[in-house]
Amino acid sequence: MPTKILVVDDEPDLELMISQKFRKQVRDKELQFDFVKSGVEALNKLQANGETDVVLTDINMPEMDGLTLLARLGEQYPLIKSVIVSAYGDMSNIRTALNRGAFDFVTKPIDFNDLEITLKKTIQEALTFKQAVKDRDQLLAIQQELEVARKIQQSIVPRKFPAFPERKEFDLYAEMIPAKDVGGDFYDFFLIDDERLGFVIGDVSGKGVPAALFMAVSKTLLKATALKGAPPEECLQQINRILHLESVSAMFVTIFYGILNTRTGEVDYCNGGHNPPYIFRAGGGIEMSESTGGLVLGAMRNTAYKAKKMALQAGDGVFLYTDGVTEAMNRNNEQFTEERLEEKLKAGRDTTLPKIVSHVIEAVKAFSNGAPQADDITILALRYLGKS
Amino acid sequence: MEITQTKHGDILVIGPKGKLDANTSKMFEDCLIPLIDQGHKKILADFAQLDYISSAGLRVLLLAARKLSEGGGKIALCSLKPSIKTVFDIAGFSTVFPIFATQQDAITDFTK
Numbered sequence: 001m002p003t004k005i006l007v008v009d010d011e012p013d014l015e016l017m018i019s020q021k022f023r024k025q026v027r028d029k030e031l032q033f034d035f036v037k038s039g040v041e042a043l044n045k046l047q048a049n050g051e052t053d054v055v056l057t058d059i060n061m062p063e064m065d066g067l068t069l070l071a072r073l074g075e076q077y078p079l080i081k082s083v084i085v086s087a088y089g090d091m092s093n094i095r096t097a098l099n100r101g102a103f104d105f106v107t108k109p110i111d112f113n114d115l116e117i118t119l120k121k122t123i124q125e126a127l128t129f130k131q132a133v134k135d136r137d138q139l140l141a142i143q144q145e146l147e148v149a150r151k152i153q154q155s156i157v158p159r160k161f162p163a164f165p166e167r168k169e170f171d172l173y174a175e176m177i178p179a180k181d182v183g184g185d186f187y188d189f190f191l192i193d194d195e196r197l198g199f200v201i202g203d204v205s206g207k208g209v210p211a212a213l214f215m216a217v218s219k220t221l222l223k224a225t226a227l228k229g230a231p232p233e234e235c236l237q238q239i240n241r242i243l244h245l246e247s248v249s250a251m252f253v254t255i256f257y258g259i260l261n262t263r264t265g266e267v268d269y270c271n272g273g274h275n276p277p278y279i280f281r282a283g284g285g286i287e288m289s290e291s292t293g294g295l296v297l298g299a300m301r302n303t304a305y306k307a308k309k310m311a312l313q314a315g316d317g318v319f320l321y322t323d324g325v326t327e328a329m330n331r332n333n334e335q336f337t338e339e340r341l342e343e344k345l346k347a348g349r350d351t352t353l354p355k356i357v358s359h360v361i362e363a364v365k366a367f368s369n370g371a372p373q374a375d376d377i378t379i380l381a382l383r384y385l386g387k388s
Numbered sequence: 389m390e391i392t393q394t395k396h397g398d399i400l401v402i403g404p405k406g407k408l409d410a411n412t413s414k415m416f417e418d419c420l421i422p423l424i425d426q427g428h429k430k431i432l433a434d435f436a437q438l439d440y441i442s443s444a445g446l447r448v449l450l451l452a453a454r455k456l457s458e459g460g461g462k463i464a465l466c467s468l469k470p471s472i473k474t475v476f477d478i479a480g481f482s483t484v485f486p487i488f489a490t491q492q493d494a495i496t497d498f499t500k
Binding site: 250273293374 | 409410444448450451454477480483
């Protein structure tokens, strides 16, 4: 598409001379010139056909002069670059024109070699400017899509609490704060049958859109498999095989999956490479759940997983988290660490689950002290309240 | 990040320094994977100078291991600081990668 230049001048000769000088560029469709005789005509022309890159305008014209036109261009067509044509030595008008946003000027009588160089430079500027605006618009569109993706992702993890208001044997609370617009963390919980509650936390390697897609697949697979009632180690084994097929460029996910027997308080769990959750006892103790030695999921096709058991008494709870909590950094590159997390858990264990979770999140924020959040932060807390 | 490369016979020793996190892991990947594509079959990642590794760093190691095993190659690790070893233990990677206490132990094992 040729670059479009609008020439505004009341001298009839100019059209002839410009057409002559630039005939090759016009013939090769590099440039296209339109000619009008006043500022008013110029604005009418632009309104009828806004696709103009550069305006070349005289200063002294009937109806509307070049300086007034410049002011209008700046208001209505900020993407158009303009060059003014002025009498030699008329510094005060040239100053005014430049102050009103003219990109450059040429003087009369016009030196056509100088005009060619000036136009070339101005066109370059106009095109660069146009491209920058186009790039910005595209980025804005991508950002808006990411915002939509973020909302979708936030909506695929359960967010309604209390989640099971009719169940008096347990309480649950969770929060997820992605570092970028979309993240690779997830949590989930669901009743497998009247007696068993499945709960899970996971963390996909990496961040952003690829991690979010892998996260969505992992979460859906886990729930679909878990709802069939299989024990945790079998669930992880099955979804590991499927995720391994889906794992592009060695992406993987850590998953802790537990099943609470709401009648006995016993939890069967299997840990596939995830940070070991904490057990907080009603009596005040904090324990790290024992490792089951499992590998992250999606890494190797044939990996065996083992399950372990933990026994919860009425009032005991489980605190699951992703490494965005313990590896949150402050401005000195120090990490929040397990030690700080344990301290916060000990201090806040007597209160409600939402308070325990927000207590930890506040502590991480205070520790980071304004340093940017590098990783997704996700917490799921569960408390066994005893048989009703 | 700085990544040193030294050769011991046909063993290529790669030494990343500092932190392998979401930002630096891309650099580590861009360094390591082309070396495998060029035909290096024995790679030793020496983590003596490594202070931190995130899941993004683990992913690059896994990718390297997959590529190497396709071509009959092998990757081993050595000189892990305790905090790095803990990350490997939690992720279950200690059972997947051969890990040696010193570079010499690893080289001896490669040449067995």
